[in-house]
């Protein structure tokens with residue numbers, strides 16, 4: 001195992017050759033993925049820096065929900081961008097639901113404090129960057145689905161609200177709450 005920069009987020013990740021033509025990357029931010037030699041050299045930048053966060057979101061969600069590790073190739077990038085469980089990137093409600101689902105996954109009891117890191121957890125919401133990520137958390141707090149317990153510049157500590165526990169299927173797509181969501185994409 002060696003250390004290198006993650007191809008998706010540029011943070012430090014671990015890397016293991018899985019076969020001669022591809023390697024396995026494990027990143028705390030992006031989860032796990034395989035990437036082909038061709039794509040490594042051809043570079044993901046041809047595909048567009050602006051789309052990497054979608055792949056980070058996909059790989060992180062697959063890791064957290066214990067699904068198969070995806071293999072990123074030059075051929076399948078577009079397919080990966082639109083495969084399940086990737087939400088519609090223009091749909092703020094869908095991204096808020098992803099974030100809420102992630103907090104639920106980490107909450108095994110009422111009162112559980114979940115730590116969300118500005119730098120490392122933005123893929124949980126398929127957020128474009130850390131600013132969008134923190135805005136999503138603020139929005140879920142405003143909607144009374146999360147309670148903010150503590151925060152600093154780098155971390156927000158949240159817990160699922162009592163109403164969230166009382167209505168575990170609480171979705172963002174009911175009319176009352178969707179009218180409250182009003183920030184720009």
Ligand SMILES: [Zn+2]
Nearest residue numbers: 006009027030
């Ligand atoms: Zn990464």
